[in-house]
Amino acid sequence: MRPRHWAKLTSASALAIMMGCLPLRAETPIQIDATLGVPLPEQPELKLLDSEQPASPPAPLAHSGAASEPDIVTGTVSAGSRLRDPAKLDATAPAEAEEEPVTLDIPAIEMPATDPALVPASKAVEPAPPAPQTGPLQSVEPLVPPPEMPKVVVTVPPGLEFAAAVAEHLQDAVALHRLSERERNEIIAAYQANENKPFWIDGKGWNEAGKRIVAQLGRAAEDGLRPSDYPLPAFEASDKAKLAEADIRLSALAVLYARDARGGRIDPRRLSKLITPTLYLPSATEVLSELAGATDAGAVLAAYNPPHEGYQRLKAKLVEMREHLDDTPLVRIPAGPPLKLGMRDERVPLVRARLGLGPSEDQVFDRSTSLALADFQKKAGLPANGILSERTLAALGKPATARGEEDIVAQMERWRWLxxxxxxxxxxxxxxxxxxxxxxxxxxxxxxxxxxxxxxxxxxxxxxxxxxxxxxxxWYVPPSILKKEFLPGLAADPDYAAKRGYVVTRTKGGGISVRQPxxxxxxxxxxxxxxxxxxxxxxxxxxxxxxxxxxxxxxxxxxxxxxxxxxxxxxxxxxxxxxxxxxxxxxxxxxxxxxxxxxxxxxxxxTIVVGADGHITRFDDVYGFHRMVRQALEQRG
CATH class of the missing domain: 2.40.440.10 (L,D-transpeptidase catalytic domain-like)
Structure with missing residues (x-):
């Protein structure tokens, strides 16, 4: 065939091939090499070789703008077919049925040896070879386990569970009638400063400090105080409201006891303007702070009583008197008019019997009866006039032990004023x-x-x-003597003061001053x-x-x-x-x-002094102050 004819035939074949590929080019854009200006060959399909599983069918190439991205793999790429020069292609040669696929040869990954220092002692064994992964990724246990986290324990401060109940009952529980408003407010402030936590209770009842305070309140009679003045609250251990209320009430009772022990039961200045001791009454804040911080709260509370030796001897004598009952026969003497020396009355034999003078049928209130009655009155703190008055008759109606106790307690009370x-x-x-x-x-x-x-x-x-x-x-004559003696004397005799060696001077206010040089x-x-x-x-x-x-x-x-x-x-x-x-x-x-x-x-x-040997010495109640104190304590009780 001549060359010209062959060239025409080749051009026609190439044109036919190009026309046949137009539908495919419409779907897949042709990539052109920017340097040579020739179309690039189509990339062959990639296939993964798996020795244990049959190769899965090749996935189509992703189009531009596809919904998902192809998986990225690494390894050595081996070409399934080599690129051919387009000029050497034979247009009449039959097309190959299938091109050789491109496979990836991925080598096994070598892991570094495990550092023994990072492996726990319990797991320091030779690891088994890893099994080939056949499914989705599994979680891998770390070589170094995470440290154990400490347990978080939320501890409620002691007593905080009672805070709400304490706050609710504060006002009512401190309302003791002998506590002043200032003392009540101080107790409330003490609880508020303590976050309304209780001082003397725990979840089951009194704590150790509370038990010691309760015990000391129960021994109040030993110091001449009345236990009935400090009634302990009752509560159930399961009732938080009652426990909180009991705690507050015990604080109030402790404050009251401390005040009484220091002389706060009666106001001595109300008895007489001549009784003016300075009382050292503790504040509620002082009492609660000392008790709350004490090793032995009971001992601290007891220490508010006088520490003086004279008081301690009286206390011991009081205990002794209560241990020995009075065996003097108690005689009931009917009421009647006052009896004086020389009077005749049918009650006289009863009076003599009560005074221990022995039986007598004589109804004359003679000198021996009057003297014995005066001695009784002296010991009872009454005017020792030997007259059977209404008050003396009432005193005779009490056992000697009870009367002696009252005298001791009244004397102990005056020691509290020091x-x-x-x-x-x-x-x-x-x-x-x-x-x-x-x-x-x-x-x-x-x-x-x-x-x-x-x-x-x-x-x-x-x-x-x-x-x-x-x-x-x-000596400057005091106003009382000046008024009673000197002014009347000067009014009767202008030389009254001079004759007695006194100097009279006029004061700026128009009065006079009298001085004895x-x-x-x-x-x-x-x-x-x-x-x-x-x-x-x-x-x-x-x-x-x-x-x-x-x-x-x-x-x-x-x-x-x-x-x-x-x-x-x-x-x-x-x-x-x-x-x-x-x-x-x-x-x-x-x-x-x-x-x-x-x-x-x-x-x-x-008026009552106990010696080191326990002997009681009594002195005259010259001003009646002892009687005033005893009566005030009786009336308050």
Whole structure:
């Protein structure tokens, strides 16, 4: 065939082939090599070789913009057919039935050896070879297990579960009628500061501190207090509301007990304007804070009672008296008119029997009966006049033991009026006993007789500090004496004061002042011991020293006259001011000498004193203060 004819035939065959491929090109865009300008050959299909599973049919090539992306694989690509030069293609040659597929030969992945330090001891064994994966990816247990997380335990603070109940019952539970509004508010504030958590209970009842407080309240009678004043609340351990209320009430009772133990049961100033001790009543805040932080809350509560030896002896005597019942026959004496010496009455034999005078048919109220009755009245704190009055008759109707208990309790109450700390060194003036003592480190180093105020001008009861002494003092007549004695005398005789050695001066307000200059006749003697106070009383010397020899020495206008005052001065002024040096100052001008340091002084009213041997000594209730205290306690009960 000639070359021209062959070229035409080849062109026609190529055109026919191109026309036959047009439908396919319409579906798949032809990619052109940008450098050579010739169409790129169609990429062969890729197939994965799997030695264990038959090859899956080849997936069609993804079109541009398909919904999903083809999976990406890695490995060595081996071509199933090689690219051919288009110029060498024979247009008349028959087309190949199937092209050789392209396969991926993926080698096994070598994993690095496991670090033994990262493998737990319990798992330090040789790992088994991994099995070929035949399905979807499985979760792989990590070589190093995660650390164990600590258990989270939510602990509720102790008592917090009672907070709501405590807050609800606070106002009602603190409402004890003998607690002031201030004390109630302090108790409420203490709970609020504690987040309304209870102080004395746990989930089952009283905690250890609560039990000790309860026990001390139950022993109140041992200190002369009434257990009925501190009624303990009842509750069920399963009732949180009752438990919370009991906790609050116990706090209120503890505060009340502490106040009573310090002398808060009665107000001494209401008994008499001459009884003016300074009470050291603890606040509710102080009581609760001390109890809550104490190892032994019961002991702390008991310590609010007086620590003084005189009080402790009375307490022991009270226990002793209650252990021994009174075997004196109790005689019922009918009511009737008062009986006096020499009167005749059918009740006289009964009175004699009650007083232990023995049987008698005589109905005359004779001297022996009157004296025995006066002795009974003295012990009972009544006016010892020997007259069978209504009050004496009522006292005779009580057993001797009960009457003795009341006296002891009333005396214990007056000890509560003293400061808890009397002072290592102090002066004690027992007014009913009419004696003064100087105590140093618990031992009496000096004591002497005194003269006290008359019943109508009683010596006041209080504590203070002595700070100076005046030698050669002047005496300024107090207003009470000026009004009763000097003004009437001056009205009758203008020289009334001058004749007695007094100096009268006019004051700015138009009144007068009467002064007795220092001297042998001065009412204060040569020396006076000063402790400035609201009653303007002090200890001093006296020119009438013979009066100390008498048994009844209630003779002054209220001040306390001291026997041998210069011996007392030796004790309070120290070694610098000796007895001889002080006496050399007598007769000169008024001289003030300050004490080296203030010395506590206590004017007390002890009508019942228990000695170290347990013996009871009673002194006259000269002002009736003992009777006032006993009656006040009875009425309050």
């Amino acid at each position: 400061p808890p700390d009397l002072g290592t060194d102090h002066i004690m003036v027992n007014v009913p006993e009419m004696r003064v003592r100087v105590i140093r480190s618990g031992k009496v180093v000096h004591e002497a007789r005194t003269i006290i105020g008359k019943p109508e001008s009683a010596t006041p009861i209080f504590s203070h500090k002595m700070d100076h002494v005046i030698v050669n003092p002047s 220092p001297g042998e006749r001065n009412a204060l003697g040569w020396i006076k011991f000063m402790f400035p106070n609201e009653h303007a009383v002090y200890l001093h010397d006296t020119p009438n020293r013979r009066l100390f020899a008498g048994e009844r020495r209630a003779l002054s206008h209220g001040c306390v006259r001291v026997e041998n005052p210069f011996a007392l001065a030796d004790q309070v002024l120290g070694p610098e001011w000796t007895h001889e040096r002080l006496k050399r100052l007598i007769g000169s001008g008024e001289r003030r000498i300050n004490l080296p340091q203030p010395l506590a002084i206590h004017l007390v009213y002890n």
